[in-house]
Amino acid sequence: MQIHESAEDYLEAILAIKEEKGLVRSVDVAQRLGVSKPSVSRAMGLLRENGYITMGREGWLELTPAGYEIADRIYERHRILSRWLASLGVPEEVAAQDACRMEHDISAITFQRLKEHILANSQG
Numbered sequence: 001m002q003i004h005e006s007a008e009d010y011l012e013a014i015l016a017i018k019e020e021k022g023l024v025r026s027v028d029v030a031q032r033l034g035v036s037k038p039s040v041s042r043a044m045g046l047l048r049e050n051g052y053i054t055m056g057r058e059g060w061l062e063l064t065p066a067g068y069e070i071a072d073r074i075y076e077r078h079r080i081l082s083r084w085l086a087s088l089g090v091p092e093e094v095a096a097q098d099a100c101r102m103e104h105d106i107s108a109i110t111f112q113r114l115k116e117h118i119l120a121n122s123q124g
Helices: 005-021 026-033 035-048 064-086 090-103 108-122
Strands: 054-055 061-063
Touching: 005 035, 005 061, 005 064, 005 090, 026 035, 035 054, 061 064, 061 108, 064 090, 064 108
Parallel strands: none
Antiparallel strands: 054 061
């Protein structure tokens, strides 16, 4: 399943907002990502066409199972990498920005080993 980094960012934002607020609208995504409403509108159209989201009559965004799978993978990477970088003394804002860049490019096996290492060392 190969999609563009920007699409992953939109899906991740939808999941994060849903976890925080319960409901998600395009304007929430625009605010979170710091992009224009027309940019979000275009992205939501593409994500809908590709089967990653649905949009209800009220404008609420929902992830489809395929969209959730991608969003969950990227969001997990973001949370773990951010936490790890912060634990190394990187300021939280910088850690979040760096994690956002890293989360898209790190291989599955490298992330899994890094995750195991981080979790093992944070419990003791």
